[in-house]
Amino acid sequence: MLDPSGPVPAAEHRVSVDERGSFAFASCSCGWFAPARRSRDRARRDAAEHLSEHLSEYLGDHPGDHPADHPAGQRS
Template identity: 65%
Template sequence: MYVQHTDEIPQTRPTPTSSGHEPTTVERGSFCTAHCSCGWSGPARRSRDRARTDAAEHSAS
């Protein structure tokens, strides 16, 4: 999983999971949101760790 800052170039590329999902997190200001290549997106979170957990839970389902 990688974090994409809207004002920076991503440092690493996402790796597909066995389910075919490619979850990522995007930061906007003080909020972080989990997104997936399938079109899913989680709620905006102040906790980056919780946004990463949202992404992991989505890819596991």
């Protein structure tokens, strides 16, 4: 069972990109939203970055935790 005080599982994040006139808006079922973008591609990237952040948080990944982040596999 998941800890209710912990991060929301990425599977529970449902992002969408909506268009209103010349602008696109990325938003998520968790309440997150990105600024209005004229570039639909940028709005989609905002949504993908949001999902990526939560997936990493949920799985326990943190910047610098991967061996590829360190030369010769050494950690600082």
